[in-house]
Amino acid sequence: MRKNTIISLIIIMLLSISGFLITQSQQSSVSAEEAVITVDDLNIRKGPGMEYEILGQANQNASVQILDQSGNWAKIQFQNTEGWVSRDYIRKRSDQNQSKKVVQISVTDANVGVHSNPSLSSEIIQKVSTEQSFPIVDEEKGWYQIQLSNGDQGWIGKWLVDSNLDTDKPVIGKANTLEGKVIVIDAGHGGADTGTISASGNYEKYITTITAQSLEKKLKTLGARPVMTRTDDTFLTLENRVAHAQAYQADAFISIHYNSAPQFPNVNGIGTYYYHDRQKSLASSIHQKVLEATGAKDRKVTFGNFLVIRENQQPATLIELGFLSNAQEEAKINTMTFQEKATNGIIRGLIDYFQ
Numbered sequence: 293m294r295k296n297t298i299i300s301l302i303i304i305m306l307l308s309i310s311g312f313l314i315t316q317s318q319q320s321s322v323s324a325e326e327a328v329i330t331v332d333d334l335n336i337r338k339g340p341g342m343e344y345e346i347l348g349q350a351n352q353n354a355s356v357q358i359l360d361q362s363g364n365w366a367k368i369q370f371q372n373t374e375g376w377v378s379r380d381y382i383r384k385r386s387d388q389n390q391s392k393k394v395v396q397i398s399v400t401d402a403n404v405g406v407h408s409n410p411s412l413s414s415e416i417i418q419k420v421s422t423e424q425s426f427p428i429v430d431e432e433k434g435w436y437q438i439q440l441s442n443g444d445q446g447w448i449g450k451w452l453v454d455s456n457l458d459t460d461k462p463v464i465g466k467a468n469t470l471e472g473k474v475i476v477i478d479a480g481h482g483g484a485d486t487g488t489i490s491a492s493g494n495y496e497k498y499i500t501t502i503t504a505q506s507l508e509k510k511l512k513t514l515g516a517r518p519v520m521t522r523t524d525d526t527f528l529t530l531e532n533r534v535a536h537a538q539a540y541q542a543d544a545f546i547s548i549h550y551n552s553a554p555q556f557p558n559v560n561g562i563g564t565y566y567y568h569d570r571q572k573s574l575a576s577s578i579h580q581k582v583l584e585a586t587g588a589k590d591r592k593v594t595f596g597n598f599l600v601i602r603e604n605q606q607p608a609t610l611i612e613l614g615f616l617s618n619a620q621e622e623a624k625i626n627t628m629t630f631q632e633k634a635t636n637g638i639i640r641g642l643i644d645y646f647q
């Protein structure tokens with residue numbers, strides 16, 4: 293009896309220990325991981341694939357529990373729904389805690405390139421779309437290194453993102469050829485001077501302003517010192533524009549224009565001008581990179597008798613970024629994609645020129 297009692301006790305103890313163990317392991321398997329949805333209108337599906345029925349949707353920043361994973365899909369619990377979502381659009385809380393700084397893509401362009409290195413000339417490893425958020429891993433002048441949902445890391449231009457970082461924070465980074473360079477950006481025309489009138493009836497002065505503002509923003513994030521000859525729709529004499537280059541001792545002066553040849557509606561392409569021979573290298577650097585970036589027809593770097601470059605003591609160029617009289621080219625010019633490409637090209641050209 294006594295022996296049996298001891299055996300019974302041992303059995304009871306073992307059972308309770310194993311019961312305890314079972315409870316523990318069950319607990320750990322059911323303690324689902326917390327995650328956050330990173331996009332709006334994310335479809336929750338019945339199974340781990342696009343072919344499965346949609347059960348519901350979740351919006352950005354919604355908290356979910358990850359119950360299971362299969363390939364690139366995660367089974368989640370969201371409110372009263374259990375279903376599967378693409379792992380590209382969720383971020384585990386544990387990942388988020390490693391880096392609280394998060395960037396959100398703010399451009400409306402659906403295809404923002406994530407680069408392999410903090411340089412526009414480096415390979416694009418992935419395209420990301422608007423409204424997605426990514427944790428920041430590191431930063432360099434003008435660039436954030438971000439964590440992509442597939443685990444890779446890549447670099448994205450700071451001008452493409454909204455971030456919750458404080459922008460006054462000094463940024464440590466590699467020496468940058470644009471650092472401290474004074475770039476006078478001259479948005480062609482303005483005020484009563486509308487510039488050319490496009491095929492659709494738009495004024496050149498508005499489009500040059502858009503390009504100039506985009507360029508200014510990017511140059512700032514890259515550590516340069518952009519100076520705008522005009523920031524709003526005001527008239528400015530040509531002499532006044534040149535005076536900006538002189539007053540600020542510009543390292544480069546870029547006058548932005550769009551061309552027109554209404555009598556030849558098929559004419560298209562980009563042309564860049566110099567007046568003095570000493571201005572040739574700036575014009576060539578910018579022209580080449582803008583052509584590469586936009587894929588536009590090459591209308592060459594040529595001599596042009598424009599006051600803003602003729603009277604300019606500083607390195608100066610004038611670029612005609614396409615023909616507004618060509619309806620097709622105008623439509624392209626009006627896209628954010630083109631504007632991005634054109635201003636990225638100008639920046640690459642400047643980097644090239646200062647190297």
Ligand SMILES: [Zn+2]
Pocket residue numbers: 480481487488496548549550551
């Ligand atoms: Zn013009």
